[in-house]
Amino acid sequence: MTREDRSEELFRSGFNCAQSVVGVFCDDFGIDLDTxxxxxxxxxxxFGxxxxxxxAVSAMGIVSGMALSRGAGEGNTRAAVYGKVHELTDRFKENNGTIICAELLGLDKNTKYEAKPEARTEAYYKKRPCIQCIRECVRLAEEGLKEYLPEG
Structure with a gap:
């Protein structure tokens, strides 16, 4: 199963967009899934x-950090991480016109939304582009970070 397929499976099983992207890269970087x-x-x-x-876009940044950051006390890798975030985010924005959740969903970005998530139903999945965005972010991260990922 591809990472894209696994990310969709995670999302359909109840994980959110960010979790569904990061979750498929955990094994590659020795990060435990629960954490x-x-x-x-x-x-x-x-964001909440x-x-x-x-x-899903934020998750590309997290995966970039997993791949490129040396962590605390290991030297400054921010420029590399930030550069990769810009690259991947620019590609997503080029394809979708925005990185803003409300705009991707066709909602008013000035509205205050409830913190309570919607029930996951088939109608939920059909009315939003989340699965497409998740799959695209996984693909962009794979392409942009391929030298840090195991083959296959």
């Missing part, structure tokens, strides 16, 4: 369902 899911839960729905930056 990653806890750390990325707040990014869903455009505030409909700001798409959680």
């Amino acid at each position: 990653a899911m806890k750390l990325t839960e707040c990014f869903g729905g455009g 369902r505030m409909r700001l930056v798409c959680g």
Whole structure:
């Protein structure tokens, strides 16, 4: 199964957009899935369902850090991480016109949204582009970080 397919499977099983992207890269970087899911839960729905930056796009940044950051005390890798974030985000924006969750969903970005997530039904999946965005972010991360990922 491809990472894109696994990310869709994670999303359909109840994980949010950010979790569904980061989750498929955990094994590649020795990150345990449970910890990653806890750390990325707040990014869903455009950061806590505030409909700001798409959680899948934020997750590309997290994966960039997983690949490029040396961590605390290991030298400054921010320029490399930030550069990769710009590259991947620019590609997503080029394809979709925005990185803002509300705009991707066709919602008013000035509306204050409830923190409570919607029930996951077939209608939920049909009315939003989230699966497409998740799959695209996984693909962009794979392409942009291929030298840091195992083959296959």
